[in-house]
Amino acid sequence: MVKYSIKGIKGMDVMKTVAIIGAGQRGQDIYGEFIKNNGHLGKVVAVVEPNDFKREKMAIEHNILKENVFDNLDDFFSREKLADVVIIATLDRQHYEPVMKALDKGYNILLEKPMSVNKDECIDMVNKAEEKGLLLMVCHVLRYTNFFKKLKEIVESGEIGDIVTIQHNENVGAFHMAHSFVRGNWRNSDETSPIILQKSCHDLDILSWIVNSNCESIASFGELIFFNSKNRPNGAASRCLDCNISDCAFDGRKIYLDVIGKWPTTVISDVQTREGVLEALSENRYGKCVFECDNNVCDHQSTIIKFQNGITATFNLSGFTDEISRTIKIMGTKGEIRGHEGKNEIEVVTFRSNLKQEKNVKVYKIEQADSGHNGGDGGLMNELFKLLEEGGNDSLSSGRRSLQSHLMAFAAEESRINNKVVKLDVF
Helix, strand or coil, X not given: CCCCCCCCCCCCCCCEEEEEECCCHHHHHHHHHHXXXXXXXXXXXXXXXXXXXXXXXXXXXXXXXXXXXXXXXXXXXHCCCCCCEEEECCXXXXXXXXXXXXXXXXXXXXXXXXXXXXXXXXXXHHXXXXXXXXXXXXXXXXXXXXXXXXXXXXXHHCCCCCEEEEEEEEECCHHHHHHHHXXXXXXXXXXXXXXXXXXXXXXXXXXXXXXXXXXXXXXXXXXXXXXXXXXXXXXXXXXHHHCCCCCCCCCHHHHHHHHCCCCCHHHHCCCCCHHHHHHHHHHXXXXXXXXXXXXXXXXXXXXXXXECCCCEEEEEEECCCCCCEEEEEEEECCEEEEEECCCCEEEEEECCCCCCCCCEEEEEECCCCCCCCCCHHHHHHHHHHHHHHHCCCCCCCEHHHHHHHHHHHHHHHHHHHHCCCEECCCC
């Protein structure tokens, strides 16, 4: 497990108190772990979680008083305000109610993305937080990574002139696609959200941030082309444990048994032993054949964006990659930038006048971060506690700023479904 530490905050006048709603992977292993390892900054004083195992684990690890351990939202919100900030790390469709109730109680909020699967709910959250003067911070962790901060810095330096167009790719990774979007929590948009909203509102946010402009119009195309019953191999069993097809990269035994105690195996079973994982694969959806699941989200999607300042971008998300990373090419009037997040490398090339001239190349090796999402998780928590200490609510990933990426995702999905260009001002 990553040990998070915070930099840049020497001390606080009063240690901040935190309530966590949703003690799953991110609630426990990201935010809870960070706070536990930075006890001088804050303490988890309340938890809301329906799963008995996860709830009790967090209560024990953070020494939470019994009366502040809740298995439902109603009991939590029936109490007086218990903390300075509430972290909401529930699934996508379980955000709106706790956000609105928390704001009514006067809580500052750190909210997992996506904010909601409903456009109007996203707008309601932002407006209410601003009316109340409270912090609503969305977990757009990419803004806090060393990689994307450096990318933004290079763009703003003017080294490549003015941006004209961008090509951006989210390489989801084949086994990640199978785990999260075929078998996992985000496999079915009727239960959670479309993949471009759930997975890629990060990327739409980064594009809008880099070009410093809102979106004017958007068009998107995508399908579920591979992970469906049409591609089920002859002789494949319904469950991996019963299947004899040896060359399947998506066999649950191959994905999970080698990494017991780590992600993604920690997601599929509370019991992190070989026996516990095998039992899970025999019973739950993570042991089902990837060609026989109830998934309906796209396994690839391509999106074309025009921003209000005239810059254009193409964004491609794909489950058919070996790497789990992001790659980007930014083309300007004086040069271009090529970035590979997975390699923590950015290459800047300024234009030559002819091919005889020596190529003008500058390579930046980005410092490896010591927290998840390439430093984004630690950076996010860093800013959260800084804002709590200073009493501010203008976060780099504020609800207002994050709203743009969500509207882009909703518009892209409408475009994909209805095969039309969507203009954001009327959307």
